[in-house]
């Protein structure tokens with residue numbers, strides 16, 4: 143198991159309803175992330191980067207079974223030998239009762255193998271997600287280079303019980319793609335730090351920037367360590383935020399304050 147990773151967060155502007163432009167933008171930023179300087183081990187993109195929140199046209203815009211996204215990301219991973227947690231996309235999924243659109247994260251390893259798939263389980267009513275999207279039914283635990291990891295998407299971070307479940311299932315690093323808007327920067331920062339502190343794990347969170355209708359997105363992608371310290375935080379501009387993480391810190395912090403051993407689940411679960 144590698145114990146040090148260099149992480150790159152693609153804090154990009156997303157154009158609502160323009161998948162071709164968004165694919166081109168992500169392709170450009172991914173190439174930039176691996177060009178010059180030390181190559182990242184893991185790259186994370188934001189939420190719904192293919193379509194943005196063009197929800198009234200989401201069925202026609204969504205990526206059918208994620209085929210375009212998967213081919214694009216797998217090819218990038220293979221060419222550059224990096225792992226990519228591909229943010230999330232609007233995915234058109236076939237189902238028993240007909241097709242539905244989900245807000246789905248895929249993860250790919252350095253060889254381009256798909257290693258993770260998670261569809262957002264808490265839909266955000268304030269942005270009408272529940273009217274246009276179908277919620278996922280499974281949590282997002284996966285292994286990345288033998289490191290137990292997990293994904294949650296945006297609004298999911300308001301549910302500490304989900305993060306705790308993932309940590310109890312072993313996760314040491316939590317990846318969070320988001321489209322989190324103004325005026326809730328203090329919620330974003332506090333919740334990410336809280337999830338890191340209470341679960342003694344890394345929280346790696348990538349938010350978008352730019353505007354969509356009257357909503358503006360503040361970026362502030364960040365990496366929070368298992369002690370709750372912000373290792374790196376972006377501003378409000380389009381950028382690639384990079385930082386190194388030391389996975390050994392998770393065990394060290396868990397050893398220092400034995401929260402998991404001290405739990406009394408019989409009293410509150």
Ligand SMILES: O=C(O)CCC(=O)C(=O)O
Nearest residue numbers: 266296297321322323326
């Ligand atoms: O919970 C929030 O304040 C923002 C959530 C959100 O924008 C989303 O889940 O897309």
